[in-house]
Amino acid sequence: MNMSVEAPSLLPAVARGDVAAFEELYDRHSGILYALLLRILSSGEDAQEVLQETFAKAWSSASKFDASRGSEVAWLISIARSRGIDRLRSRKVRLDRENDAGREISIRSSFVERTTGADRAIVSQQQTAVRGALGDLPDAQRIALELAYFEGLSQSEIAQRLGEPLGTIKTRMQLGMKKLRERLRAFR
Amino acid sequence: MTHEEYEAIAALDAIGAASADEQNALRAHLESCDQCRKAQREFEEAATLLARSLEPVPPPADVRHRVMAAAGVGETTLREHYRFAVRPWWLATAATLFLALWGWRELGIRVAREKIVSQDAEIRRLSEENARLNDRTRKLSSGISSLTSSDTRTISLAGQRISPEASAKVFLETSQRRAVVFFYNLPANPGDKSYQLWIIRADQPKPQSAGVFDVPRGGNATISIENLPVATEIKALAVTLEPRGGVAQPTNTNFYLMGKS
Numbered sequence: 158m159n160m161s162v163e164a165p166s167l168l169p170a171v172a173r174g175d176v177a178a179f180e181e182l183y184d185r186h187s188g189i190l191y192a193l194l195l196r197i198l199s200s201g202e203d204a205q206e207v208l209q210e211t212f213a214k215a216w217s218s219a220s221k222f223d224a225s226r227g228s229e230v231a232w233l234i235s236i237a238r239s240r241g242i243d244r245l246r247s248r249k250v251r252l253d254r255e256n257d258a259g260r261e262i263s264i265r266s267s268f269v270e271r272t273t274g275a276d277r278a279i280v281s282q283q284q285t286a287v288r289g290a291l292g293d294l295p296d297a298q299r300i301a302l303e304l305a306y307f308e309g310l311s312q313s314e315i316a317q318r319l320g321e322p323l324g325t326i327k328t329r330m331q332l333g334m335k336k337l338r339e340r341l342r343a344f345r
Numbered sequence: 346m347t348h349e350e351y352e353a354i355a356a357l358d359a360i361g362a363a364s365a366d367e368q369n370a371l372r373a374h375l376e377s378c379d380q381c382r383k384a385q386r387e388f389e390e391a392a393t394l395l396a397r398s399l400e401p402v403p404p405p406a407d408v409r410h411r412v413m414a415a416a417g418v419g420e421t422t423l424r425e426h427y428r429f430a431v432r433p434w435w436l437a438t439a440a441t442l443f444l445a446l447w448g449w450r451e452l453g454i455r456v457a458r459e460k461i462v463s464q465d466a467e468i469r470r471l472s473e474e475n476a477r478l479n480d481r482t483r484k485l486s487s488g489i490s491s492l493t494s495s496d497t498r499t500i501s502l503a504g505q506r507i508s509p510e511a512s513a514k515v516f517l518e519t520s521q522r523r524a525v526v527f528f529y530n531l532p533a534n535p536g537d538k539s540y541q542l543w544i545i546r547a548d549q550p551k552p553q554s555a556g557v558f559d560v561p562r563g564g565n566a567t568i569s570i571e572n573l574p575v576a577t578e579i580k581a582l583a584v585t586l587e588p589r590g591g592v593a594q595p596t597n598t599n600f601y602l603m604g605k606s
Binding site: 190205226231309311331334341 | 353356357359360361362364386387388389390391392393394395396397398399400401402403404405408409411412413
């Protein structure tokens with residue numbers, strides 16, 4: 158697993174307009190951000206566009222980064238995920254409208270369903286990595302977290318998707334996050 | 346609500362799964378709770394593990410260029426910025442060279458402009474000289490024609506009491522109504538005076554000016570006259586000394602030269 162928690166942050170230099178630092182920032186994190194956006198969007202073209210937006214945001218807003226609130230990579234991931242989920246939701250709205258018109262559109266399925274898709278090879282590869290990193294989480298907790306984090310689903314949407322009570326889903330996610338928090342502490 | 350309950354909401358909020366009501370309650374509580382704020386930050390960081398556990402996928406090579414362009418930093422600019430940032434003497438050298446070239450260019454332009462102004466003045470001077478020579482050529486041709494034409498008449502003017510040694514010869518080309526007059530042995534005129542030649546016409550009571558002229562120290566002068574009256578109207582010719590530049594009518598009767606047609 159790629160971890161860059163300990164690496165000195167480049168964002169203060171980027172905030173001063175240091176383009177060399179910005180270049181290094183891209184080299185350091187573009188791989189993980191692109192993987193994240195591919196995971197969320199399942200589209201290389203969309204992922205590349207959002208990746209551009211993410212680094213543009215980083216360039217223009219680097220001065221807002223507060224190292225006491227989290228790591229550099231976490232800050233970038235938050236930007237990328239937020240924009241990726243926004244793109245995903247706007248795309249879903251468009252697809253839903255097309256579906257309403259009777260067109261045959263393949264709507265994005267859940268994580269569990271997608272792992273069996275033959276046309277998701279690149280995503281499946283990343284999912285394997287995720288399972289390895291989060292292997293100590295029970296599948297039920299991990300799936301609930303991934304549905305929320307990578308697909309932007311709400312508690313009720315996840316409950317509906319998995320056919321479980323809302324309270325059960327909420328508990329699973331809270332337990333899963335507590336374990337991730339403990340794991341994060343282990344990295345530090 | 347207890348701290349544990351707020352932390353439970355913070356856990357959901359970190360992955361975007363908290364409801365709107367839960368988010369509002371959490372935000373309000375975090376304003377006054379350092380413990381829960383710390384927990385929230387840890388949950389937010391922990392959530393990124395989901396992403397950081399992914400196997401990195403290098404973006405296509407052209408994305409880097411597009412990212413730099415989207416951020417307003419072209420790769421060329423980036424490289425140049427880096428190069429000059431690392432080696433600032435390049436900038437100083439380039440600036441010095443630029444200023445030297447710029448100064449040399451400005452000096453060249455200034456010299457070229459002065460040369461153009463000088464050449465324009467020379468062109469004007471030569472044009473004026475050419476016009477003067479053309480006029481002189483025309484007058485000489487006219488004078489030669491007046492002297493050699495078959496219909497040329499000659500009128501002699503004799504010195505009067507004030508200048509008995511003076512004389513003049515008028516060659517009058519009647520067909521062209523022009524003449525050339527040669528003056529001899531006239532006293533040099535003062536600087537504030539001009540000699541003036543008068544035509545006494547048969548058809549008019551007052552004399553008509555035929556032109557003014559200066560006589561240098563040697564006493565000789567030549568003038569050409571255009572648009573003369575027809576020969577039959579020229580009764581006589583006379584010369585007086587008048588104020589500089591001539592007058593409409595003679596101011597005195599002190600004739601230097603006089604001759605009848």
